[in-house]
Amino acid sequence: MTRTLCQSGTVLHALWRFVVLMVAGCALATALTANAAPSQERVTLQLKWRHQFQFAGYYAALFKGYYWDAGLDVDIREAQSGEDPIQQVLSGHAEYGVGTSDLLLLRQGGKPVVVLAAIFQHSPLTLLVRRESGIRSLPDLVGKRVMIEPNSAELFALLKRSGVDSDALKIASHTFTANDLIAGKLDAMSAYSTDEPFELKEAGVAYDLFEPRSAGIDFYGDNLFTTENEIRKHPDRVRAFREATLKGWAYAMQHQEEIIDLILTQYGERHSADHLRFEAKVMERLLQPTLVQPGYMHLARWQHIADTYASLGLLPASTSLEGFLYEDVANADSERNRRWLVITLAGLLIFAAIAGYVLRLNWRLHASRERQRVIVDAAPLALFVLSDENRIQDWNRAAETTFGWKSDDVRGRNMLDFVPPETERGALMSLLDDARRDKSSTRSGETWANTADGRRIRCEWRFAAMPSSDGRQSRLVAMAIDVTAQRELESRLQLMAHADPLTGLANRSLFYDRVERALSLAQRHTGHVALIYIDLDDFKRVNDTQGHEAGDIVLRTIAMRLRRLVRESDTVARIGGDEFVILLQEVGDREAAMAVANKAEEAICLPIEVRPAQFAHVGGSIGVSLSPQHGTDSEALLRSADAAMYRIKHGGKRGVACAS
Known part of the structure; x- marks a missing residue:
């Protein structure tokens, strides 16, 4: 046995020398590369x-x-x-x-x-028109002079989705300025929302934008x-x-x-x-x-x-x-992130090396306890060793950084008593038990974990069994990776894909998805779904006279007010520049839907402070439709509510109407 241990030590010593030489070689190569003058x-x-x-x-x-x-x-x-x-x-x-x-x-x-x-x-690609042109919708562009820059397929997709054939337009080559639109020589032009609107504003020309995002083309x-x-x-x-x-x-x-x-x-x-x-x-x-x-x-x-x-x-x-x-x-x-991948893979390799070495040598490594401690302590990710009673025996420096507790403070304590929140204790216990039952492979999972300073972090766990020399007790090697930032990024990206970036409301694609689900549920339970279509009145005047920043404040305020009016099960969406839709699930009847719509109209009409002591005033033309009376799919319901809204808009603005 002594000879075996010596041979094992010799191999580890040689391996360690190899790693040191490789790291030194890489560092030298990096330094030489960094110092070399690049040829431009x-x-x-x-x-x-x-x-x-x-x-x-x-x-x-x-x-x-x-x-x-x-x-x-x-x-x-x-x-x-x-x-x-x-x-x-x-x-x-x-x-x-x-x-x-x-x-x-x-x-x-x-x-x-x-x-x-x-x-x-x-x-930022959009279609820009002069407000005085009378162009209120994309079909109004038929037969009109439109200047479109090359490679603008998303604008042609917007036109096609709106039922407009591009062959019906008089398309001109782009001149890279808005001068012809300002002068009235054009009816519309492709533009960037970041650029040409400023030129029209400076020239005192009121304008409207038709953005692909309003049609779900993002x-x-x-x-x-x-x-x-x-x-x-x-x-x-x-x-x-x-x-x-x-x-x-x-x-x-x-x-x-x-x-x-x-x-x-x-x-x-x-x-x-x-x-x-x-x-x-x-x-x-x-x-x-x-x-x-x-x-x-x-x-x-x-x-x-x-x-x-x-x-x-x-x-x-x-x-x-x-x-x-x-x-x-x-x-x-x-x-999600190349740097995260590199760190994770490095940690997994280190973990695999430790776990594999443990599984192969079992009690030999137990005899070389000090060597194991050095390896564990030097690992770049949180590693610790648990006894068969889940008491912490080793706790490396990376674990101290991740969780905040020092090694001396946790050694001998049961990790289940303080690392996982109470709601996660059962899930973590199951992982530990699975790892001990199947000693030939690792067990992985993800839970919340406590830290010494009272925070909660999201941890990705890896556990591998490490039998002791008597063959009865079973220790575990544990690795923990803090994935909190990664999960938060994923949540933000998920939100970006389904939310309006200005107001945080549901966007058009998410709204349609929720309407279809609500309709399906209503059909099974013979219930009703209502749509409340809101088009803000006088919003363009706010943008023109008080600026786009004031306009953004108005939109965010309206969004907040509408959210407060409805239940958590309902949905408020922004589907256009100044257009909002409310989805009411399981609404009782027409009167209940109209009551919410009237409250929305009252909330919209309240003054909105856009700067200290400076207020903006807008109203709302609102149309209401219900299933199944006015349609059994999202498109039909939206068209019915839109038609009702336009009756209000053309009848003097500011009011509520139900689809007929």
């Missing part, structure tokens, strides 16, 4: 528009030296009238470009485009892309360009005034400082930098975009996204 590779970034805050992150990456530090000499080229920016990249005149979600259509059409990052979480915007050829020939350059770009975007959104000054100094004063500030403010809602990291994109969201195109006949059904997303992004998307 010249590349071109093709923008999709003229220089403005829309591209702030790229300017920050250039002038803060992020591109240069990555070994890149970058030329940022603005778009020119008559040029297709995407074609500039495909033809080799630029290595990288900025494009809309049309890139997906081009990919399916055989073009070798690959998306590297989604800069805008919500597309796409990414301003995607950074390249070609398969660039990735195949220069993979390191692509990775460096992407990382430097995203670093630039993080800096730009945190230092907006600095980048505005930079744009004015380096690229001229095509836009005023106030115009650039307007861009930056609107972009905050579209990029959502406080919720997600710059460039984040989700495979499922792209699949939803593909499905939307397919539903409109622009793509075949079951379109494959293979090869469309940059490999590094696709891999990161599958685990």
Whole structure:
């Protein structure tokens, strides 16, 4: 036995020397690489528009030296009238470009485009019209002069979903300004909600926007892309360009005034400082930098975009996204976060090594207790050893950091007495019992856990049995990973996919889903469902006279008031710029629905303070429909409520009507 232990020690000693040499070698290689002077590779970034805050992150990456530090000499080229920016990249005149979600259509059409990052979480692309034109809905555009920029498929999808054939429009090439619309030479134009509305406001021209999101078409915007050829020939350059770009975007959104000054100094004063500030403010809602990291994109969201195109006949059904997303992004998307993946895998490898070693050597490791303690204590993730009574025998430094208790404070205590909350104790006990019953594999699960400072964290657990030398008692090696931040990010992303970013209310897609579920439930129980369709009166006047910031305050306040009126089982949604819908589940009768609608009208009409001692006043034209009298599906009910609302709107505004 002594010889066996010596041999085991010799092997471990050799393994330890190997690990030390490998780490030292990696550190030396990293240092040499870091100290080597990079040779600058010249590349071109093709923008999709003229220089403005829309591209702030790229300017920050250039002038803060992020591109240069990555070994890149970058030329940022603005778009020119008559040029297709995407074609500039495909033809080799630029290595990288900025494009809309049309890139997906081009990919399916055989073009070798690959998306590297989604800069805008919500597309700013919209149709802009003069209010005095009399265009109140998209069908009013038939026969009208419309200026649309290249690669605007989401706008054509909006038109198609609204029953408008693009062939019925008089489409003109884009001039990159709103001058013709302001002068009345055009009836509508494609625009960015971050840009041209400011020009019309400055010119004193009232305007309306038709946004794809109001029709449930919620796409990414301003995607950074390249070609398969660039990735195949220069993979390191692509990775460096992407990382430097995203670093630039993080800096730009945190230092907006600095980048505005930079744009004015380096690229001229095509836009005023106030115009650039307007861009930056609107972009905050579209990029959502406080919720997600710059460039984040989700495979499922792209699949939803593909499905939307397919539903409109622009793509075949079951379109494959293979090869469309940059490999590094696709891999990161599958685990939410590449850094998290690296840390987790490293921890799992360490854990597997410890657990495997324990299972193979059993009592030998028991005899080498001090060596085990060193290994456990040095692990980068929370590791601890439990006795057969779940008492803590070892508790490493990472466990101290994760949970807050020092090793001396917890050694000998039963972990079930203080680590899990009382509601989670049974679930954790089941994991421990399963691990002891099946000694050949690990057991994993996820629960809440307490910390020394009174917080609760979400923990991912791994347990492996470690039999003692007498073969009867069974200790456990436990690993805990704090996944609280990861789960919170997942919740935020889930909310983003189904919520209106300004008000936090349900968006159109979630609303339709809940209506269909409510109707299905009502049919089974012979109940009623009611829809209350609300169109704000005089909201445009607030935007025009008191500014968009005041308009946002009005919308958020109305949303809050409507939520307070209804039960938790009901749903309030924002489905358009100033349009809201309330879903009442299991409503008693017409009078009950009308009572809620009248309360909503009263709440909307109350003054709203938009600035100290400055108030905005709006009203509501409201239509009500009930199932099954006015329809048995969501579309029919919404049309009935919409028709009732328009009776109020055309009859003088501010009131409630029930569908006939």
